[in-house]
Amino acid sequence: MRWSPRLLGVVATLASSLALAQVDVCKPKEGVDQDLFQLKLLRLPAPSTTTQLDKQASAPATSSVSPDLVSAADFTRLLGLAVDSGLITESSGATTVNLNFFSAIAALKPEVLDQQELYEKYTNVRRLGGSITFGGKGDSFDQDGDGVIDDPKTAESAGDILTWEVRYRVYGSRDRRDKQNYRKFRAGLGAVNDEQTRALGEFAQKFTAKHPDQLTAKYFCKPDVDAFLADPLNRKAIDEFIAREAALQQEFERIADEIDNALIVTAVIGGTERKDDLLGPDKRLYAVRASYARRETTFEGNLDYNEVKSFRSAPKQESIKLGLSYNTTRMRGLIGFQEQGVLVTLAANYEKYDNVPDVAHDSIARANLKVTIPVTENVSIPLSITWANHTDLLVEEKEVRGNIGFTYDLSGLIKPVP
């Protein structure tokens, strides 16, 4: 019989495929793949349900299905995409366009979320955000000069009221995918993770040294894997492997928490423009906002400059507001119900007004220290001391001495516990 070259080629391909095919040496349903082998090493159950231990920080919420814009980027489709992606929302007659530029880019090019190099290219774009709202309601004020405050008028067309805000994160990042953050994972976890990875390889080598028939098999066989894990000779190495994995997980969570609550400072510029003076005056806002958190401690700081443009016969109104807030839990393990410790809140604000009606003072300064001690699951005793530069600002205090007010509430101590 003569074999044609073509037939010989087919036979050679088939023979090669058969040679490459992996043999399943285990009994049916006794195959252990490498994922299950690792779970067994860690003494974890095979996953029947899934959980997620961490979350994406600051990636935009775009839908996984989107209109295909590349083929036809006409206005209707762009609009549909913007609505799908939450970039345009409507509420109470006002339409808000979200100026999250990265969300818009991700909606057009979903691969910027998938591929880290592309994601990183837009690091600075992700610092920028904002919104523009068209339409909506104006301000409540005396529109006709009769001395009565009138209800706010609603914009008749979208262009009658334009409210805008632009935000730029000038310092810090809470995005784990930003270079400054993801490097922390390698720096903090790399050495132990390398040790774990090599240990995994050593376990696989050690197992196949005992079961050479499974070295190039499709699976390891469950009875052999179980015997390997139960072997007292392997116990110490497996215990160490599990302990290192737990330490890695803990360290990962610590680094992730540090990133997720890092100090960020954002600059904000905003304004309101109105076509008709029956809707109210134009406004401007310039602000700096700072936020930081770390293990039971949070800090917030805001500095706002607001300007209401001169309107009808009224002069320009200006105000500056500085607000600081610091919250922390102290003495945990020492006092309080179930040794929860005490919650300490320190807050201060300073406000300065120029030509602003309806404010009691042109300058307001206030500082408050509040300590809250939990005495039962539902009852806490708050103790508060407040200083203000005007005594009439201390109206909510229980006792006032000069510019200082004291407030305490001991009623929780005498209330019957339900």
Place this chain on the structure above:
Amino acid sequence: MAKKKAAPSVCELGGPEIQVMGIRIKPTDVVDFNAWSCGSSANITVDILDSAGTPTPLANQQGATHVGVTLPALVPGDYVLVWSFIQASTPWKTRVEVAVNGTDRFRHRKDSSTSATPFLRGFLLLQVVP
């Protein structure tokens, strides 16, 4: 408006998974290892351990979607190729392939919906025969 599914990521490409614990190769074979990480920033490492467990680092990259290495020439014996991903955030997907002389002999995928840990590791046993 008609909606269309987003294009698959590079981690979803390449064909079905190829389940195997190890492969047999010759010293002259060219073995290529390729790994992809999608949706997150990952630190990807690749090492090869000889039969004594001595590691040779082959790659250690951060912030790359793809890591590809060609294994050094191996003398006959047993080896294990090991790799790891440390994923900075979720969601993520991974794809790992090992090709011998251009033919895929191993393909493995994982994603954050089925894995509760940011540490992903894998291995492939290599038996180098003369």
